Amino acid sequence: MERKYWEEEIETMPRRQLEKLQVERLRKTVEIAMGSKFYAPIFRERGITPESINSVEDIKRFPFTTKNDLRSTYPFGIASVPLQKVIRLHSSSGTTGNPTVILHTRRDIDEWADAMARSMYATGLRDTDIIQNTSGYGMFTGGLGIQYAAERLGAMTVPAAAGNSLRQFKFIQDFGTTALHCIPSYATRLAAVFKEQGVDPRDTTVRIMIIGAEPHSEAQRQRIEELWGCKAYNNFGMSEMCGPGVAIECQEQNGMHIWEDNYIVEILDPVTLEPVPEGELGELVLTTLNREAMPLFRYRTRDLTRILPGECPCGRTHRRLQRFQGRSDDMMIVKGVNIFPIQIEKILMQFPELASDFLITLETVGDNDEMTVQVELAKATDDFQLLDNLRREIARRLKDEILLTPKVQLVGKGVIPQSDGKAVRVKDLRQNH
Amino acid sequence: MKTIKQLSIFLENRQGSLKRILSALSDQNIEIQAASVADTNDYGILRLITSNQTKAAALLSDIGVLVNVNEVLAISIEDNVAAFSATISSLTDNGVVINYLYTFSKDGRLVLIVRPADMEKAELVASAQGFQLIQGWE
Ligand SMILES: [Zn+2]
Numbered sequence: 076m077e078r079k080y081w082e083e084e085i086e087t088m089p090r091r092q093l094e095k096l097q098v099e100r101l102r103k104t105v106e107i108a109m110g111s112k113f114y115a116p117i118f119r120e121r122g123i124t125p126e127s128i129n130s131v132e133d134i135k136r137f138p139f140t141t142k143n144d145l146r147s148t149y150p151f152g153i154a155s156v157p158l159q160k161v162i163r164l165h166s167s168s169g170t171t172g173n174p175t176v177i178l179h180t181r182r183d184i185d186e187w188a189d190a191m192a193r194s195m196y197a198t199g200l201r202d203t204d205i206i207q208n209t210s211g212y213g214m215f216t217g218g219l220g221i222q223y224a225a226e227r228l229g230a231m232t233v234p235a236a237a238g239n240s241l242r243q244f245k246f247i248q249d250f251g252t253t254a255l256h257c258i259p260s261y262a263t264r265l266a267a268v269f270k271e272q273g274v275d276p277r278d279t280t281v282r283i284m285i286i287g288a289e290p291h292s293e294a295q296r297q298r299i300e301e302l303w304g305c306k307a308y309n310n311f312g313m314s315e316m317c318g319p320g321v322a323i324e325c326q327e328q329n330g331m332h333i334w335e336d337n338y339i340v341e342i343l344d345p346v347t348l349e350p351v352p353e354g355e356l357g358e359l360v361l362t363t364l365n366r367e368a369m370p371l372f373r374y375r376t377r378d379l380t381r382i383l384p385g386e387c388p389c390g391r392t393h394r395r396l397q398r399f400q401g402r403s404d405d406m407m408i409v410k411g412v413n414i415f416p417i418q419i420e421k422i423l424m425q426f427p428e429l430a431s432d433f434l435i436t437l438e439t440v441g442d443n444d445e446m447t448v449q450v451e452l453a454k455a456t457d458d459f460q461l462l463d464n465l466r467r468e469i470a471r472r473l474k475d476e477i478l479l480t481p482k483v484q485l486v487g488k489g490v491i492p493q494s495d496g497k498a499v500r501v502k503d504l505r506q507n508h
Numbered sequence: 509m510k511t512i513k514q515l516s517i518f519l520e521n522r523q524g525s526l527k528r529i530l531s532a533l534s535d536q537n538i539e540i541q542a543a544s545v546a547d548t549n550d551y552g553i554l555r556l557i558t559s560n561q562t563k564a565a566a567l568l569s570d571i572g573v574l575v576n577v578n579e580v581l582a583i584s585i586e587d588n589v590a591a592f593s594a595t596i597s598s599l600t601d602n603g604v605v606i607n608y609l610y611t612f613s614k615d616g617r618l619v620l621i622v623r624p625a626d627m628e629k630a631e632l633v634a635s636a637q638g639f640q641l642i643q644g645w646e
Contacts, residue, residue, distance in 0.1 A: 455574035457516035457623065458607070459546045459553055485551050487518050487525075488572045 079390070081196035082189075085336050086391045093392060094131055096336055100364035102128045108370045111155040113148055134339050134362060137372040139348070145175040145315065153369050154178055161368050165314050166214045177216075177314050178368035184223065186365050190334055191224030191312075191320030197391070198283055198308040199326055202229030205250055205280075209257040209265075210288070211237040216318025217288055221256045224320060230254075240268040247279055254283040256319075259291040259299060259307075263431050266302040277304035285310045287319060290399055290417060294424035295431065309398060315374055316361055322396055330383040330395030337365045340394065341373070342382060345403035356381045358403045359396065377402045379415075407501065409437060409444045414477050416500040419448060422472050428465055429453055432491040435481075437503045444505060446481040448473065451491055510631060510641040511579035513561040514621065518574040519545070519552040526554065532571055538564050542612035542621060555610070557582075557621065580623045581630055582642040587618040595620060595639065602633040 080086045088096070102125040108114040118124070121136055144153070150166075151158060163179045179187070200206065206225040210217030212234060225232040235246055243265060246252060257265070262284060269276040281303055286296070287310035299307045311331050312319030322333035333340055339362040344351050351357035359376045379402060383395040401415030408414075416435060423433055430451040438445045450469065456462065466483045474480045492499045519525055526545075533540060539559040546553050558564045561577065568575045585591045592611075599606065605625040612619050619642065624630035634641055 452518055452574055455516055455518040455553075455576035457514065457553065457555060457576055457578050462551070462553070463548075485518075487520055487574050490520060490522075 077201075081193040086193070086197075086393065088336070088392055090392055093335055097131050097339055097364060098128060098133075100336070101131070101134070101339065101362070102126075104362075104364055104366070104370045104372075107367055108155045108372070111153055111370075113144070113153040114155070114370075114372070131339060134341065134373065137362070139360070139373045139375050140371050141375050142175060142315075142377075145177075146173040149173040150176040151178070153371070155370055156180060156368050163219075165216050165219075165318065167314050168214070175315070177317075179317075180367045183317065183366050183368050186337070187220060187317040187320055188223035188227040190317070190337055191220060192227040193334070194310060194320050194323035195224060195228050195230075195285065197323055197325045197332065197389075198285065198306070200225075200228060200230060200254055200283055200285075204228075204230040204253045204283070205233065206230045206254045206256065207233040207235050207243070207246060207250070207252040209235055209237060209243060209255060209261060216312065216314045217256070220312065220318035220320065221285075225256075240265055241272075244268055244272060244274075247281060248274070251280045253280050254285065255281055256285045256310075258289040259286045259295055260289060260431055262286060262299045262307070263295075263302065266299075276302055279303070281305050283308065285319075285323075287311060290401065290420075292417060292421045292424055293398065294421060298424065298431075311396070311399075313376060315371060315376075316363060317366065321361075325387065325389040325391060327387055327389050329387070330397055332387065332391050332393045333396050335393045338363060340382070340396075342380065345377075345379075351381075354381055354384050356400060377404050379403055405501065407435070407437060407503070409446055410479055412478050418476050419473060420500075422476050423448075423450055423469070425472070426450075426465070426469060427453070429469075430488070432493075434491045434499060435501045437501070437505050439505045446479065447484055448481045449484045449486050449491060452485055452487060510581075510635070510643050511627070512557065512582045512621075512642060513577055514580040514623070515556040515558070515561060515565055515568070516576040516578065517554040517556065517568065519547065519554050521547065521549065521551055528571075529554065529568060529573060532567060532573075533558060533564055536563065536567055538567070541614065542610065542619070544608075544610035544621075546608070555608075555621075557612070578623075579627060580621050581627075581634060583620040583622060583634065584614070584617050584640040584642055585620060587613060587616065592618065592620070598637050599624075599630065599633060602637070604630045604633050 106125045160180050161178045162181050164176055166174050166176045168174045208221045212218030222234055235243055266276045282305050284305050284307040286307050296307050308324045310319055311322040322331035324331050341360040342351050342357040343360050345358040356379055359378045359380050361374050362372050363370045379400045380396045383397055401417045406413055423429055430453045432451045434449040436447045470480055470483045542557040544555045565575050565577050585595050607623045607625055609622045
């Protein structure tokens with residue numbers, strides 16, 4: 076009989092035992108990080124030693140680590156092991172200041188491949204699958220990270236890499252690709268390419284899609300599933316933690332299991348940095364428990380989420396994170412109202428007349444904030460009234476959601492700027508911002 | 509059906525968006541026979557009758573322009589005001605609701621492009637009135 080889990084013992088470990096494992100691994104991680112020029116003095120100052128760690132609660136004795144810390148120690152300042160033990164480096168480009176660098180030992184690469192393979196297995200992927208990876212193979216972890224994991228799973232892996240949609244189209248059909256790894260906006264774009272070529276994506280062999288690296292709503296997932304006639308699973312990764320393979324939706328598609336043998340999970344109020352009550356929205360803060368080259372303690376991910384209550388019917392005991400509700404630093408304060416771009420996206424997805432890209436522009440007009448939402452039409456019409464009504468209806472429904480009425484602008488294809496293949500969501504041109 | 513195809517194109521009111529469309533068509537020797545633009549400050553709809561509607565639609569959609577193809581009535585009448593107003597009156601008097609219309613000259617006659625709210629009804633009225641309807645000339 077086929078096994079249900081990639082690693083049953085770990086994935087279904089009783090919570091008590093899982094917490095014991097976390098404490099053990101936290102001790103081990105402290106021991107490793109004493110070799111870090113960045114962490115060693117902090118540990119000394121706070122009296123943090125492996126022996127002094129007795130429970131998961133001890134995590135509160137650690138200071139936070141931020142993206143800024145990664146920048147200011149660029150490139151190797153946080154390393155916990157001699158560079159000779161490092162076998163790979165990944166980097167994400169910064170729009171301001173230094174990029175960030177994440178180092179991996181051979182064991183880190185191995186554990187990472189295993190965690191992502193475990194994630195893939197949880198979505199129903201098997202060694203019989205043909206997995207086409209549409210992520211860039213470079214500094215971005217979505218390329219090699221998925222490659223190693225799919226190989227670990229034993230699937231036939233097609234390293235198609237990013238872009239060139241006609242080539243993706245050809246590979247999917249020629250190789251009988253059964254699974255795609257892509258960012259959600261590319262899943263919809265590629266479906267459009269199929270349609271332009273006269274092929275319904277539903278008629279392909281693609282049965283599973285692993286989507287991530289870009290915030291998206293439940294409606295967007297459903298649209299992808301409809302377009303492709305497949306199941307789409309939300310996958311969470313971040314290069315600071317390793318890359319893809321941090322958390323994933325199982326086949327229940329109700330929240331992402333975060334692999335707690337590898338991370339200590341905290342959900343904190345982004346202002347007070349105190350834990351929010353169980354189940355409430357807050358910033359995800361993670362501590363790595365299974366990394367050597369560059370362990371990070373209490374890393375502020377800036378992603379807003381909550382822990383879903385209760386047990387998952389799939390039997391995994393690792394807690395589930397809700398789909399991300401935005402980023403703690405994406406929050407816009409417009410006329411005193413807190414607004415997240417995902418709220419706007421959620422409304423726009425309800426309009427079949429619209430494609431998936433949009434752009435929010437904030438400007439100062441006189442003494443006031445003005446919000447303009449540019450939305451991309453999915454198709455043309457000969458009916459002027461229809462466009463006008465559409466625009467009014469979008470503005471009305473947005474107002475119900477965000478409590479202020481934005482100006483809505485309809486645009487055609489290719490007007491909304493893209494960067495690194497991801498749609499830019501917010502442009503803040505306000506003075507004093 | 510005694511109708512012709514019309515292209516409706518979503519136009520952003522950005523510099524060059526109209527020019528881009530017109531030059532794409534003329535590069536492929538597609539002739540524009542009639543055009544009308546309806547617009548607001550932000551966007552517009554360009555309605556086009558060209559010498560080859562199928563080719564024009566494919567060409568524009570290839571360069572990322574949003575194009576809609578639909579059917580309209582093309583009524584050929586004498587090129588004078590009296591004929592024009594008589595035609596419109598007999599359509600509306602017989603209950604045809606006109607969403608929009610525009611005109612162009614062809615071979616010494618005036619062609620009325622009419623988009624009625626109810627195409628079936630408009631076709632019936634036009635036939636009953638003995639109007640000369642042009643059918644897809646491509
Ligand atoms: Zn589950």
